[in-house]
Amino acid sequence: MIPRGILKQPTEEFREQDKKQQQIKKFLDQDLEKKGKNVRQETIRLCDIMTTNFVGFYFDAKWCTHNQDFLTKLKDTYNQSKKKKLNFEIVHVSADMNEKICFENYEQNHPDWFLWPFKNEIKQELINFLNVNYIPCLVVVTSSFRLITFMGRKEIWEKGLEAVVNWNKSNVQSKRMKIIKF
Numbered sequence: 001m002i003p004r005g006i007l008k009q010p011t012e013e014f015r016e017q018d019k020k021q022q023q024i025k026k027f028l029d030q031d032l033e034k035k036g037k038n039v040r041q042e043t044i045r046l047c048d049i050m051t052t053n054f055v056g057f058y059f060d061a062k063w064c065t066h067n068q069d070f071l072t073k074l075k076d077t078y079n080q081s082k083k084k085k086l087n088f089e090i091v092h093v094s095a096d097m098n099e100k101i102c103f104e105n106y107e108q109n110h111p112d113w114f115l116w117p118f119k120n121e122i123k124q125e126l127i128n129f130l131n132v133n134y135i136p137c138l139v140v141v142t143s144s145f146r147l148i149t150f151m152g153r154k155e156i157w158e159k160g161l162e163a164v165v166n167w168n169k170s171n172v173q174s175k176r177m178k179i180i181k182f
Contacts, residue, residue: 032114062105067136
């Protein structure tokens with residue numbers, strides 16, 4: 001017989017953590033696309049990308065004209081990170097008004113990146129989970145979906161490739177933390 005008081009109701013903190021884990025699982029199960037005129041078309045699950053990579057979720061829209069300078073900087077930084085063999089991927093999450101404009105924007109500006117599905121019932125959950133309040137916005141997470149920075153746009157703008165190198169270090173540390181046993 002179990003003594004009274006030993007079994008306790010889950011705490012609010014535990015419930016909140018469990019809810020976050022369930023949301024993360026939903027996000028990781030999403031199919032992403034990569035397609036464009038000069039890109040090999042593929043569909044891949046987010047969890048398959050994140051097994052070795054850390055990910056920047058890039059939120060923007062074609063109508064957001066003031067992001068063009070940043071977009072150029074982000075593309076250059078992304079290409080440099082690939083040359084340096086840093087495990088960094090970008091997932092484009094569109095705030096465009098319709099799917100046609102979303103794909104035009106994607107093909108023009110982001111064909112090397114993965115595309116979050118335009119018509120997706122959990123896109124708003126992702127936006128809320130990552131606390132996105134404005135666009136353009138770049139939120140970077142580790143391969144275990146731990147937050148690296150909400151300020152990815154600012155860090156890329158100020159540091160370029162150095163920001164990605166620092167994020168890579170955070171991702172490696174996060175992987176080591178998963179291995180440590182107590």
